[in-house]
Amino acid sequence: MLLLAATCAGPAAAGVIEQSDRLVRQGYDRPEPALQALLQLQREQEALTPRPAQTVRRLQLARAIVLAQNGRVAEAGMLAEELRTGTAGSEPDEADGTARANLVRALVAENDGQLDVAAALAQAAVPVLQQGCPGPDGAPSTTSADCDYRAAWRALQVIERHAQSRALWAEGARHLRIAAQLAEAQHDSYRQALVLGLLALDIARQGDMPGAMRTLQQAQRVAAPLDDPDVQVRLRLHEARLADMRGEHQQSLRLAEDALPIARKADSPRLESLLNANLSDLYARQNRPADALRAAEAALPVVRRHGDQRAERVLINNAGLAKIGLGRIAEGKLDLARLAELWQRSGAPGSEAQSLREFGEALAAAGDARGALELFHRERKLSAEVMKANRAAALKDVQQRYDTESKQREIELVSRDNALKTAALANRELQQRVWALMAAVMALSVGVAALLYLRVREINRRLQASHANLRLQSERDPLTGLSNRRQFQAAMARGGERGVEGALLLVDIDHFKHVNDGHGHSVGDAVLVEVARRLAGCVRENDLVVRWGGEEFLILAPAVSAEQAEQLAARVLEQIGREPVDSGTGGGSEDVLRVTASIGYARFPLPPDDLPVPWEQAVNLADMALYTAKGQGRNRAIGVIGAQLRSADELKAIENDFDSAWRDGRVRLHEQPGPQPDLFS
Known part of the structure; x- marks a missing residue:
């Protein structure tokens, strides 16, 4: 549904490009006639003397896009290789051919669910495809023949969909604005x-x-x-x-x-299937499983015929949930098995975990507690793997950003130090002049020397204050004002190899995604700020409260007993869940939100063996307890009150399979429920 720009390519080339653009749009629903017409256009261009190499490449790209958007991966891959190497009668242009090949591969990877790969390929293609196109500021006012704004437009959307999958809405909007400017400049x-x-x-x-x-x-x-x-x-x-x-x-x-x-008037079965996919989701939310299943089953044959794996995964998910809602549990489970196979093939564990969660909730609602529990364990294990990978990536990102910020601070300090040295040299020169005139103006020289001394002291004081302020800012979360991971890691580093000594609590706001989806991110931010305030009111002055990430917080309470750790967990549950949170938007009672939390905690070293536990593994144990709390229904605290930890190997074994360790008694847990809804004031 895109292609080719030719403002400066001459009337004949421009007509070919516009014709190929229409054929790409037609190929979305009817690929075979479109592909044959595009191939005929390409052959006609190759027969011209001199051969218009750029137009030929764009026709190759048009064919590859039709193939990719219809799931014909092998054929699209062959055309991508032709674009890269400059075969099939077109002269090689390494940068241009590689960019177009990368766009084709990005579309194929996206259809297969490999969004990270797709975004990287599209990102590499955009700068070449945008050559000669208007920039973000609108210049240049006219485009050159190098500007393939339609291809750049499509690549930017691939990048935006990847940003959307990671909830990076601002980043996605930035790419869409560039795409809109490209289209507007061409009056498209x-x-x-x-x-x-x-x-x-x-x-x-x-x-x-x-x-x-x-x-x-x-x-x-x-x-x-x-x-x-x-x-x-x-x-x-x-x-x-x-x-x-x-x-x-x-x-x-x-x-x-x-x-x-x-959509029916447009005679576009794929457009109609897109609507049915969205309708199936809307019907499911309104508890209309029969309508949801009807819409999903109407769309599935179309998307399968066109090899649209992204849409197929969504529709199988919706159809399976609808079947379970209609009591056809065995059929729903078969859909889940097919869906899991598709997710694993595409390498998207986060999406697979989401599907497992939705199917587990549907089975629980249908009365299949055993099936729901099985899916819960699968989802929890998969979510733990995803979280572990995300945590490793986040820690790496934090370390990189910390290194960058540290270097920037060093540059600022060096600059200020140079300024101070320059001032000191100037002061020294003034002092020498004063000494030369001391015999005549002793009283004046003493006053000037004192003034210069005070000036140097003031510069030093400001430099130290600025350095302290920079350090404070680097250790604080900008939204809640709490400590961040960097400060916690610094505190752990100061503790040496003794491991954690005291209570460690991981606190997660229940169903926080519903707050963001239902009320907007500004309300979600207000909830985070209020929960942070309540947490700060639960602890002692020397305890550390950390914004651990997203809606998750960490509390480190040194030198407390096991009983005090349990009391602290109960106090946190009470403070968060007892009173509703006012979003502060002035919308009345609908802006008052009921918020609860789930907590995983432990007091280290753990009895009875008192083995020192490194902070990373202490956080993992608290995290596993947190997942157990969420699995038990949320709005509760699960504490690890004892464990068989005679060696580091036993600790590692518990980390690898926490559920088994809990069931066979190697780990002892304590549960505390949170305030119940009927107790809210």
Whole structure:
């Protein structure tokens, strides 16, 4: 649904490019006729003298895109290799060919669920594809033949979808704005309207619903003269999603259902399947499993016929959940097995864990407690692996950022030190002049020397204060004002090899994703700030409260007994869950949120063996206790009150299989429930 720019390529080339663009759009639903027509266009161009090499490459890219968006991976890969090496009658252009090959491979990887690979390939392609195109500031005003804005437009969307999968809404919006500027500069209202609609969703996910609505209205104004059913359906779908984010679920469903006749008018089975996929999700949320299953099953044959694995995974997920909701549990489990196979093939453990969680909740609601428990254990194990990988990546990122910030601070300190030395040299020169005139102006020289001395002291004082301020800022979380991981790690490093001595608690806000999704990220931030305030009120002056990441907090309480650790956990549950949280948006009672937390904790060294536990493994044990608390229903604290830890190997064995260690008695746990809903004031 994109391709090729030729503002300066001459009328004939421009006509070929526009024709190929229309064929790529047609190939979304009907690949074979589009591929044959594109191949014929390519052969006609190759027969010209001189051969228009750039136009030939763009026609090759058009064919590869049609193949990739229809799941024909092997054929798309062969064309990508032709683009890279400059075969099939086109002269080699290493940078241009490699960029186009990378775009094709990015589309194939994205369809296979490998979003990290897809984003890296698209990111590498964008600078070459954008050569000669308008930049973010709008210059240059005209484009050269090198500017393939349609290909760059598509690559930018691949990068945005990767950012969206990591909840990096601002980063995704930045790429969509660049894509919108490229389309606007070329007066391509179709592409401009499409990315403005997507941009509205990213703006809404950042908590700015008024800004999102303004952007959607801009997209609708741009699309109005086109009378294009494809754009109308997609913008109507974006409008439905925004209504769902605002909590207007009936309005959202009505908008999506009203778009179905438009999709049928467009004679686009894939567009209709996209609508059915979204409808299946909306029906499921409104507890209409029969309608959800009907919509999913209507869409599945279409997406399978076109090799759209991304859509297939979503539809199998929705269909399986609907079958369980209808009591067809065995069929739902078969769908889950197929879904797990697809997730594992694509290498997306985070998405697989989400599916396991949803199916587990559906089985529990259907009364299949055993099946739900099995999925719970699978999801917890997979989530632990994902969290471990994410934690390692986050620690690496923190270390890299810390090194960068440390170097920057060193540069600032050196600059200030140089300024101080310069001032000192100037002071010394002044002092020498004073000594030369001392015999005549002794009284004046003493006053000047004193003034210079005070000036040097003041410069030193300011330098020390600035250094202390920089260090404080590097050890604080900017949102909550709590300590961050860096300060905790520094505290642990000062403790040497003795390991953790005292209580360690990991606190996780229950269902925090629902707060962000239902109320927006600004309300989520308000909840985090209030929970941080309550945690700070639960501890002693010398205890350390850390923003551990996202909605997770860590408390280190040195020199406390096991009984005091249990009391601290109970106090934290009470302080967080007893009183509702006011989001502070002025919206009335609907802005008062009920918030609870799950806690995993332990007091180290653990009895009866009192083996020293390094802080990394202490955090892991608390984390496993936290997962157990969440698995037991949330709003509770699970404490590790004893463990058989006679050696480091036994500690490692418990880390590797915490559930088995708990069941066979190698680990003893203590559970404390949180405040119940009927006790809220």
